[in-house]
Every structure is written in structure tokens, then in C-alpha cells.
Amino acid sequence: xxxxxxxxxxxxxxxxxxxxxxxxxxxxxxxxxxxxxxxxxxxxxxxxxxxxxxxxxxxxxxxxxxxxxxxxxxxxxxxxxxxxxxxxxxxxxxxxxxxxxxxxxxxxxxxx
Amino acid sequence: xxxxxxxxxxxxxxxxxxxxxxxxxxxxxxxxxxxxxxxxxxxxxxxxxxxxxxxxxxxxxxxxxxxxxxxxxxxxxxxxxxxxxxxxxxxxxxxxxxxxxxxxxxxxxxxxxx
Numbered sequence: 001x002x003x004x005x006x007x008x009x010x011x012x013x014x015x016x017x018x019x020x021x022x023x024x025x026x027x028x029x030x031x032x033x034x035x036x037x038x039x040x041x042x043x044x045x046x047x048x049x050x051x052x053x054x055x056x057x058x059x060x061x062x063x064x065x066x067x068x069x070x071x072x073x074x075x076x077x078x079x080x081x082x083x084x085x086x087x088x089x090x091x092x093x094x095x096x097x098x099x100x101x102x103x104x105x106x107x108x109x110x111x112x
Numbered sequence: 113x114x115x116x117x118x119x120x121x122x123x124x125x126x127x128x129x130x131x132x133x134x135x136x137x138x139x140x141x142x143x144x145x146x147x148x149x150x151x152x153x154x155x156x157x158x159x160x161x162x163x164x165x166x167x168x169x170x171x172x173x174x175x176x177x178x179x180x181x182x183x184x185x186x187x188x189x190x191x192x193x194x195x196x197x198x199x200x201x202x203x204x205x206x207x208x209x210x211x212x213x214x215x216x217x218x219x220x221x222x223x224x225x226x
Contacts, residue, residue, distance in 0.1 A: 032213055034213075041220070042219055042220065043116075043118075043204075043217035043218050043219050044202070046215075049214060089154060089155070093213060098162055098208070099145075099157060099160060099170070100213070100215060102154040102155040103154055104152075104153055105152075105153075105154055
């Protein structure tokens with residue numbers, strides 16, 4: 001079946017460096033994408049979203065890029081901080097559906 | 113403060129017992145969801161409800177039941193028919209009929225069945 005997945009299960013990054021987390025999706029009908037951050041023992045927290053009519057969206061220290069041609073989504077975190085250590089999930093859906101499909105997640109560890 | 117609350121944070125039960133997990137939201141959201149998360153895995157949808165008195169099965173509904181009698185509340189019952197109930201359970205809600213479909217999550221309930 002169609003699913004959303006991440007390229008790498010873990011990512012180790014030096015504090016202060018930029019992080020890039022990748023996500024591949026297979027449902028070409030998906031038109032809304034979200035990135036969530038989940039800290040240990042807590043519920044996922046919204047980071048940023050993007051619709052399929054955009055290819056880039058920026059937030060505070062984060063940028064999401066969408067490449068519909070290759071069905072690829074990425075999250076860039078600028079100047080990674082220790083508080084960015086968490087599991088990051090991408091999720092996708094169509095605007096006519098209420099269900100989100102989640103990938104397996106990438107665990108980001110920030111080295112001091 | 114507006115948000116989603118789940119209680120309790122930790123729950124322990126003996127095998128063969130049914131257990132109900134609480135989820136309450138004061139965000140005035142129409143849609144509510146229950147997910148299950150196992151170690152090292154993503155979220156899997158158990159049930160969702162778009163409106164009061166209506167709900168649909170998600171991808172892994174077997175062994176679970178829900179009710180949606182009030183807009184604010186969406187309790188999940190883990191029945192004895194659920195083969196492997198030990199997991200982290202997350203409740204979420206979202207605005208219905210709006211442009212954004214962001215789901216807001218509660219803090220989760222960790223259920224351990226022995």
C-alpha cells in the first residue's frame with residue numbers, strides 16, 4: 001500500500017550545524033504535509049506544514065521543502081540546538097480526508 | 113489554557129481486563145483521533161471521529177472500541193480481545209472544515225498489560 005516514510009532512522013548532528021531530515025511519500029494524491037517533533041514520553045508537537053501548491057515554506061529556524069516531481073519532503077533546522085533532540089515525523093494527507101499517514105520517524109541527536 | 117488532556121499518564125492492567133483511556137479537548141474541535149505508538153515506530157490510527165455520535169475505524173481497530181457522545185470527549189476502550197495492548201496511546205483533535213488539517217496531540221497514556 002501507499003505510505004509515508006523517512007530515509008534515515010537516525011541523525012547525529014553537531015550543535016550549531018544545520019540538520020536536514022528527509023521524507024519520501026508514495027501517494028501522488030497527497031496535497032498536505034506536516035512535520036511533527038516528538039520528545040521522549042510526550043505527544044507529537046506541530047512544527048510546520050506545507051500544501052502541494054507550494055515548494056518551500058519557512059518558519060522560525062525551520063524550512064520545509066516539497067518536491068512533488070520525486071515525491072520528496074525535507075525539513076531543515078538551522079543552527080541545531082540541544083533542545084532539537086527528538087524524533088521527527090512527516091505526515092501526509094489529502095485535503096478531502098481527515099486521516100494523516102505518518103512515517104516511522106527520524107531520531108535526531110544533537111552532540112555538544 | 114486550551115488543549116488536549118489524557119489521563120492517566122501511566123496505566124497498568126492485568127491481562128483479560130478491559131481498560132478505558134480518557135481524552136478531553138477544549139479546543140472546540142470537531143474531529144478527534146486515537147493513535148497507537150510502539151517503540152521505534154510511527155503512529156498508527158485506531159479510530160477517528162469527525163463529529164459527535166459518529167466514528168470510523170482506522171487501520172488497527174480490532175480489539176478497541178470508542179464512543180463520541182460529547183464534542184469534548186473521545187474515550188478509548190482497550191478490550192481483552194486486543195492481542196498486544198501494551199503501547200503508548202495518543203489522542204489528537206483537529207478543526208473540521210477548515211483549510212488547515214493540523215492535528216493537536218495530547219501528552220499520551222502509556223498502557224502496560226501483564
